[in-house]
Amino acid sequence: MRIGILGGTFDPIHYGHIRPAQEVKQQLGLDEIWLMPNHVPPHKQAPNVTAAQRLAMVAAVCAELDGFEPCDIEINRNSPSYTVTTLEQLKRRYPQHEFLFLLGMDSFIGLPSWHEWRRLFELTNLVLCRRPGWQLASSDPMFAELENRRATVAALGSRPNGLIFPVDIPPQPFSSTEIRRQLALGRLPGDALAPSTQAYIRAHGLYRR
């Protein structure tokens, strides 16, 4: 199977995660998307709710979507969720699958700060999703990286690593930070959250001040 992995803190999961992943699955004809919450985010403060709660919200969303699965490999590893470590673990555990790693433009611009980031290109292909508010300047070192590794859908199907596919998707102007801010003010941003996520947040009283 060809599987797209979207890793994230998902604090909480929102349509800026879900819709790009759906588009990627459809445009690339992937068999599945795995949504993978991290345990210890390498570059962020500790999440606002527990890992189990973030995974539960992700799992509820996956249950409503065809071909979406939650992946708990990082949650079950009690060490920083470095993506290269995870990809090696996934490849060992599922040698029969091909994995592609999905990420938004903000993550891509920050890639040089990731643990052993160049090894990502030995392990996988990247699918780059645009994100409102994040533009790749031609002076950015990642601009040249993208141009050197830019792939078509056909090329992506012929090589398992080293390529970047920038996917054309409708922009999704959502972020977990803004959603947490709204929730702390007592507002439920219904346009940004799946019904199951809204229900979980309400039932567990999450993100209140």
Ligand SMILES: Nc1ncnc2c1ncn2[C@@H]1O[C@H](COP(=O)(O)OP(=O)(O)OP(=O)(O)O)[C@@H](O)[C@H]1O
């Ligand atoms: N609106 C969006 N459009 C495209 N990609 C997104 C969007 N929101 C998040 N992503 C991508 O999804 C992955 C996981 O994101 P994450 O869980 O950190 O959400 P976030 O909204 O950026 O969170 P926070 O606001 O807490 O930083 C990252 O690769 C990120 O770039």
Ligand SMILES: O=C(O)c1ccc[n+]([C@@H]2O[C@H](COP(=O)([O-])O)[C@@H](O)[C@H]2O)c1
């Ligand atoms: O490997 C790293 O050093 C690394 C640094 C920052 C982020 N990541 C991964 O990138 C994904 C998105 O991260 P975040 O912080 O935007 O939620 C998630 O799977 C993180 O574990 C990975």
